[in-house]
Amino acid sequence: MARPSKYSAEFRSDAIALWRASAGRRTFKDVAADLNVNPETLRTWVRDADGRPVAVGASQDTEAELARLRAENARLAEAEKEWQLEREFLRRAAAYFVREMK
Structure with a gap:
């Protein structure tokens, strides 16, 4: 059984919205650093929200x-x-x- 996430659904959706608002100007690493999360975690959240792999550019x-x-x-x-x-x-x-x- 997977352990529960330490991030709330609201925090995840806000993080995704922040990355989308800055997409093209900032990387996953930059946005993740501002939020104190792992860049791959943020990338996974965005990919899961889109329902497809994230391939920037x-x-x-x-x-x-x-x-x-x-x-x-x-x-x-x-x-x-x-x-x-x-x-x-x-x-x-x-x-x-x-x-x-x-």
Whole structure:
């Protein structure tokens, strides 16, 4: 059984209202410090009140950009593997020709 909260429902709703009033100008950490609560506690209260995860500044554009960057990262990692193979081939070829010239 979960222990009862030491914060009243009224305090929680006031804290949520304070954060919403200052959203965009102040962080959870700043507002929580003013209220002497843990920032994650405040974040949880806001998330529960909204019924969805709180992602400050996140949007569909952000998600699309993240997907694009992940795809680009995978492409660059594959290209790096190819470049390593080419460098190894050239290193071996150079060593071969040095031996042949001696």
